Amino acid sequence: MRFGLSFLPDCSPGTRSATDYYDDVLGLSRMAEQAGLHYVKMTEHYLHPYGGYCPSPLTFLAAVAAQTTRIRLMTGCVLPVFHHPIQLASHISMVDALSDGRVEVGFARAYLPYEFSAFQVPMDGSRARFEATVNAVHRLLTEEHVDEDTPFFAFQDATVLPRPVQRPRPPFWVAAVQTPASFVxxxxxxxxxxxxxxxxxxxxxxxxxxxxxxxxxxxxxxxxVAASVPVLVADTDQEARRIADPYLSRYLEVWSSALTSWDSTASTDYADYTGSGHRIGAMTAKDMRVFGSAVVGSPEQVVDRIGRFQQDVRADVLLLQTDFGGLGGSEARRSLDAFVSSVMPKLAGEYTGPAADEPGSAARHEGPTS
Incomplete structure (x- = not known):
């Protein structure tokens, strides 16, 4: 198993300034590299405290690249339905060059109605638009003189610059939530x-x-498979719950607020999403801890929880969401330090350093084509 950090900002000027948030997550990214973690991941969203502090994951990862030398840089995720493929492929290649071949690209379909409305992109048909855009980005990163003619965009003889450092291109990941057909x-x-x-x-x-x-x-x-989970580690289970629960409650509050746009929205491409804000709004911090959608506790408890999770999921990468609910500062740093010093060693049988044929190793320019 590999480890990394996953960021999804859920704060606003009323709770934390953008400058303070960026200072914290950049500092945590430097800590992660120094501790031997493998990934930093950032998510794209707009117009709402749920993710609104990061409209451009690639911009954020360029900043991480400037302050690190080894850790992999993952978008988690970019939303291709809101981008032209030439723009997106060019930006990916630029950050791949700035980081000397450390970018991995996570894509997601987007699912918040107010974002689709703001960009004037219809939700119905977004699955087809998503696949067409990801395919075009793949072609632009691996080919030259590319022609595309789709219902969503068209271009001829396109060769994006710069060319990607990794060959044939940076690795691709795609997010899925609950639809079986998406996983398949x-x-x-x-x-x-x-x-x-x-x-x-x-x-x-x-x-x-x-x-x-x-x-x-x-x-x-x-x-x-890479899994992102809110994680907080403290000396005791009681102390961990005391610190984490107010931030988990804030996380749920902000998330359910973003989902209220589903109260009056229905889409053929998003079955069962209507009313999802009520479902998330009914959850509590305790629910997240009990059902395993957040991992909170002493080092022993966290090791046990991750072990149970791995029995079911067998993730190759576990990404710690350390910024949930606007958590930052010394509490986030202490939690990460406790994970590195007291949890990772107990998972030593599952944790290894970069292999010679992995991205991030000397062979990074021949990264996998997933």
Whole structure:
């Protein structure tokens, strides 16, 4: 298992300034590299405290690249339906060059109605737009003189600059939440899978379906699964709960607020999303801890929780969400330090350093084509 940090800002000027937030997460990114973690991941959102402090994950990762030398830089995720593929591919290649080949690209379909409305992109048909854009980005990163003609965009003879450092291109990941067909399709396309177990249950058979589909269509390669989970480690379970619960409650409050736009929205491409704000709004911090959508406790408790999670999911990468609810400063740093010093050593059988044929090693310019 590899480890990293996953950031999804859920604060606003009324709770934390953007400058303070960026200072904290950049500092945590430097800590992660020094501690030997493998990834920093940042998510794209707009117009709301839920993610609004990061409209451009690639801009954030360029800043991380300037302050680090080894750690992998993952978008988690960019929202391709809001971007032209030439723009997105060019920006990916630029950050890949700035970081000397450390970028990995996570894509997500986007799911917040107010974002689609603001960009004047219809939700119905977004699945087809998503696949067309990701495919075009793939072609632009791996080919020159590219022609595309789709219902969503068209261009001719396009060769993006700079060319990517990693060959044939930076690795791709795609996020899935609850639709079985999405997990199967990601495996069929041969991408890595990003999951964020949330709510009161997560069905590990969805991950099994992804792996089976991947191996059926790409028997010469291995599927990869990365999971992002809010994590807080303290000396005792009681102390961890005392620190984490107010921030988990804030996390749920901001998330459910963003989802209220689903109260009056329905889309054929987003089955079962209508009314989702009520479901998240009914959850509590305790629910997140009990059902495993947040990992909170002493080092021993966190090791046990991760072990149980791994029995079901067998993730290749575990990404710690350390900024949930606007958590930052000394509390976030202490939690990360406790994870590195007291949790990772107890997971030593599952944790290893970069292998010689992995991205981030001397062979990074020949990164995997997932």
């Amino acid at each position: 399709r990601i495996g069929e396309l041969g991408h890595g899978l990003l999951i964020t177990p949330s709510g009161t249950s997560f069905d590990p058979s969805l991950v099994d379906a992804y792996r089976q589909s991947f191996l059926e269509h790409h028997p010469d390669r291995q599927p990869r």
